[in-house]
Amino acid sequence: MRYIQKGEYGVPPSTSIDENDPLFVQAIARAMQVLSTFHDASKPLTLNEIAAAGGMGKSAAQRVVHTLRQLGYVQRDADDRGYVPGIRILDHTRDYLRLNPLVARASPVLMELRRSVRERVDLSLRDGLRLIYAARLQSKRETFFATLVGQSVPIYCTSGGRAMMAHMSDDEVDEIIERSERREITPKTITDPQAIRAKVQEARENGYALALEEVLQGEIAIATALLSPEGRPLGAIHIAGSLSEWDAESFCRRFAPLAGEAAGVINRF
Amino acid sequence: MRYIQKGEYGVPPSTSIDENDPLFVQAIARAMQVLSTFHDASKPLTLNEIAAAGGMGKSAAQRVVHTLRQLGYVQRDADDRGYVPGIRILDHTRDYLRLNPLVARASPVLMELRRSVRERVDLSLRDGLRLIYAARLQSKRETFFATLVGQSVPIYCTSGGRAMMAHMSDDEVDEIIERSERREITPKTITDPQAIRAKVQEARENGYALALEEVLQGEIAIATALLSPEGRPLGAIHIAGSLSEWDAESFCRRFAPLAGEAAGVINRF
DNA sequence: ACGAAAGTATCGTACAGCGATACTTGGTCC
């Protein structure tokens, strides 16, 4: 089981808002830009790398990095080889999770679900064309990097994404499919629009969505959507297991009812 | 079991660096300041609240919030009642965890440890006078908010903190004790400097540290330190259980060797 | 010992961001 790396896909491409909005403080955008440089990094970065990646001059990168460093959002690498994200980021992680009402509502139910299901249980939230994992309750045999908070996956080829699409209009579904950069993350990833629509329809009929090895080899996942009071899908809960232990049919028979029940509890407050 | 709330203690008080450093970009500091406002919030904030808390004018808050919103680091609350942190924060969480070598090294060992220990296992990292949880492998019966990534606790009164202090010089220990704002988080919290030093000494002798209900009622925790190659303590691993299921002695006898072994593996690469 | 690359410091100028103020919207109280 090798997991996809990087933030390659999904992270909205510096969402091209900017222009000449008089309220927009570009120094802040630069700062976030610098922090986002690390999305595609697999090692500490030098000032010049940061400057180049962010399309800014060395001086600008210097000032931004300097400032972020003072504040604890960027640190020198342990071996003094370059810059890495700083620990202060985690404070904001906590704030985000605490103050997100869906996370707050869903979490106890998720913990409960994890008790009856000895597999990995996840909570993911939508951000544009992707899902971001906000809570992950690991099973025994997982590698850590496959279960990071903040990990994101595309909507079009994941169980959670399809569970959400099942609650959208056909137009919305089509728009997501169109705008997604559909890549074969694994050989099993479904990228054909027609086939995706079929899987969504299947999810509508079953009340849960299924994905087999579409993001991670050997992984089976089912999901159900979490809805706003008005019925709009906001995220999903996932149950994920290994195909070395389960076949698809028995996995679904065993866990789909539990996932459905959990989502039901969360959705009705 | 009620957990302490807020970021009340611990978060370095906007670490009074600033002055007239010519490289310091204050617009960035303002942005982070705004995001940090949420550390003490338990509900969505209005613009005026943000402005007031950050000691800046309404206009400034407006611009900063506007910009952060465009970028996805701040969102409107679901009910449009105020502002909350935005989901983009989680992307940086992932980067931090991925790029932190200690987290990377420790995680597989932690997962392994969790397998043999049916209690909660945590990895925490030092930031000044506090420890921040970077990875948390829950046990069955935990409440979600007690196990958030990004949660922080003081060094002086936690098992992890004492495990780290056990690897510092007496001077360093004293400095931490002195500079810490020592509050009785629970009735059992040890705040007396002399008593803390004794606990540190005890940890030095045992090779692990112990804390009983000092942060969370009913909780027992032991910890061992994680060290840099040079021997400086960088963080700790914790095993936490409930006093309704264990007495201190049997908890230590059972888990201290496992915690020690795990830390040993991590520390020798 | 040398050269290259990374990080740090300096400085005059222009325009980005400043803050005061005024306008719009929406919710609440009597």
Add this chain to the structure above:
DNA sequence: GGACCAAGTATCGCTGTACGATACTTTCGT
């Protein structure tokens, strides 16, 4: 239901912040 209050949005001229070019120092690798 109308009046009020607070929240959010928009505008504008001035000033001081942040800009980028450049030069200096330090740390590597060979």
